[in-house]
Amino acid sequence: NAGVTQTPKFRVLKTGQSMTLLCAQDMNHEYMYWYRQDPGMGLRLIHYSVGEGTTAKGEVPDGYNVSRLKKQNFLLGLESAAPSQTSVYFCASRTINGTSGSSTDTQYFGPGTRLTVL
């Protein structure tokens, strides 16, 4: 299994441009998440999904949109990029099988996408 993969690994945008980050997982996980990582601020949740066709806002959703058309994919879109969106973006997934707190109660992370907005 490849686990959680992210495309692209790096990207440079100009202010106002748009782009989509792709997250794919081959573990048949129900839940998927998008985080951004900024120095000293840890990871902050942007949006998440508890299943195909459903999405919900996280802690910092403004300026981002997401879609979960297929169970294995979770897309993060920036419609009009701003320099404040310069960050490293991580996708994660987890299963809901098993009881909460069991060995399955773990998020699996992708390698990240480094985005710079000029």
Next chain:
Amino acid sequence: AQSVAQPEDQVNVAEGNPLTVKCTYSVSGNPYLFWYVQYPNRGLQFLLKYITGDNLVKGSYGFEAEFNKSQTSFHLKKPSALVSDSALYFCAVRLLWAAGNKLTFGGGTRVLVKP
């Protein structure tokens, strides 16, 4: 609301010495607590978690963490640090019934183990 604090931005330790990375949390309810590690240019990797039961939790790579309810802490420890333990460490918390099982992360602590 739930929050996590990692009071140290960086911890320096000599190889072979004990390593401690501090974490305190604030939640209204019983917490699930996690430690993740991030090596350079990589995603986060799960180290260990506390759900219930024994306050001392053992995890990967010789790490352990102690849950202290009265002090609302969950410090990560390793008896003898290795140079390869140099990485960024994140503490995280969630509540049992958090929507989407969302995690709240601390700001991270960079660990530098010197030979």
